Amino acid sequence: MVTTFYPPYNFGGDGIYIYRLTNELARRGHFVDVFHCEDSFLMLNKKAPSGDFPNHERVKVRGLKSDKGFLSPLLTQQTGVPFFKRELKTALEANDYDVIHYHNMSLVGITALSYGSAIKLYTTHEHWLVCPMHVLWKFNREVCTKKSCTSCQLAGKKPPQLWRHIGLLERMLKHVDCFLAPSRFTLRKHLEDGLDIPIRHLPYFLPAPKETENLHPVPKQTPVRPFFLFVGRLEKIKGVQNIIPIFQNQEKYDLLIAGDGEYQETLEAQAAGSPHIKFLGRLDQNRLAGLYQSAVAVVVPSICYETFGIIIIEAFSHRTPVIVNDLGALPEVVEDSGGGFIYRNADELTAAIDKLADDSALRNELGEKGYAAFMKYWNEEAHLTQYLDLISTLREKRREKIEN
Numbered sequence: 001m002v003t004t005f006y007p008p009y010n011f012g013g014d015g016i017y018i019y020r021l022t023n024e025l026a027r028r029g030h031f032v033d034v035f036h037c038e039d040s041f042l043m044l045n046k047k048a049p050s051g052d053f054p055n056h057e058r059v060k061v062r063g064l065k066s067d068k069g070f071l072s073p074l075l076t077q078q079t080g081v082p083f084f085k086r087e088l089k090t091a092l093e094a095n096d097y098d099v100i101h102y103h104n105m106s107l108v109g110i111t112a113l114s115y116g117s118a119i120k121l122y123t124t125h126e127h128w129l130v131c132p133m134h135v136l137w138k139f140n141r142e143v144c145t146k147k148s149c150t151s152c153q154l155a156g157k158k159p160p161q162l163w164r165h166i167g168l169l170e171r172m173l174k175h176v177d178c179f180l181a182p183s184r185f186t187l188r189k190h191l192e193d194g195l196d197i198p199i200r201h202l203p204y205f206l207p208a209p210k211e212t213e214n215l216h217p218v219p220k221q222t223p224v225r226p227f228f229l230f231v232g233r234l235e236k237i238k239g240v241q242n243i244i245p246i247f248q249n250q251e252k253y254d255l256l257i258a259g260d261g262e263y264q265e266t267l268e269a270q271a272a273g274s275p276h277i278k279f280l281g282r283l284d285q286n287r288l289a290g291l292y293q294s295a296v297a298v299v300v301p302s303i304c305y306e307t308f309g310i311i312i313i314e315a316f317s318h319r320t321p322v323i324v325n326d327l328g329a330l331p332e333v334v335e336d337s338g339g340g341f342i343y344r345n346a347d348e349l350t351a352a353i354d355k356l357a358d359d360s361a362l363r364n365e366l367g368e369k370g371y372a373a374f375m376k377y378w379n380e381e382a383h384l385t386q387y388l389d390l391i392s393t394l395r396e397k398r399r400e401k402i403e404n
Helices: 013-027 038-045 071-079 086-094 110-114 149-155 168-173 184-192 209-215 240-248 264-271 285-294 310-317 330-337 346-358 360-377 380-403
Strands: 032-037 059-064 099-102 119-123 178-181 199-201 227-231 254-258 277-281 298-300 322-325 340-343
Touching: 013 032, 013 059, 013 310, 013 380, 032 038, 032 086, 038 059, 038 071, 059 086, 086 110, 110 168, 119 380, 178 184, 184 199, 227 240, 227 285, 240 254, 240 264, 240 277, 240 346, 254 285, 264 277, 285 310, 298 310, 310 322, 310 330, 310 360, 322 330, 322 346, 330 340, 330 360, 340 346, 346 360
Parallel strands: 032 059, 099 119, 119 178, 178 199, 227 254, 227 298, 254 277, 298 322, 322 340
Antiparallel strands: none
């Protein structure tokens, strides 16, 4: 596994997915080395990581850290070359790996795709291959429908990446056997934006509920009033600012917001004075599980192009329905499951909230549909079966090519 971020040196869901995949492979008998860039995390986070993320004994984590500090990720961002990460090239070319799986490569360096001769996979956790700002969010105000990459990077206070204009990206992508997209939307987006790559749909997964419930029994939360739940980082692109007005004057139910982030103060100021909106901060998985189970529904109001929406299947794993904005990959997961509502404006959101709050039988019916789809599509058995079958297919194709 090669990635910029890996827990605890990690910010978002991509690192958690890599952690889960790595340790699930190890539990199934595979040996996995993980390379990630400590310099990048420390540059962005300004302090050491926290959290306990134990790895299986067959997992070896190799943090890339140089004596150059922030210069390593800065030069990599500018050139696409893994500056001061010599250990990475040496290991990938010398260890004779069966598979090299690339993930978030923004601060590892795109030229690392050429290292080694193993079967190579690349998961598109973000839209970084087609967007220097990662999320197709233009000028910090709207989804990107027409590219203005240089001016957008400058407006976002990021130096333009000149290497994107010399054909380096296209040359490096040819070293990858297969790209993996968490959603069909993300798959289409990469092809529509001009990439000529072999790519297939492989959605994210979560551990099967029976395993986590047996290890960590979770008490349901019992608040006085019914509540709806938001879970995620508090950033503008997550859209929480658009649902706060709906709950400010509600008489019947609350909005609980679990998470933290740079937009938190703005959201708290917006919600000031409303007793029906509560900010819970960042919570551990055990506390979150109880909230998921007790919520009327989970609201996912993102206003950017999400590549999947892991929060949706987290809700489904606890038999809780969802209400999602009709954008990016979010509606795709709901359509595949029948486990919730899709809204297009504030009136539709309000109608969905009222309907679920007033009809517990409907709430439970949608929750059961979401859970059934989770067990069919989004647990580790379904994911690993597709993952390992793909690797076998790619290995066979390579063998046939050599023989011919």
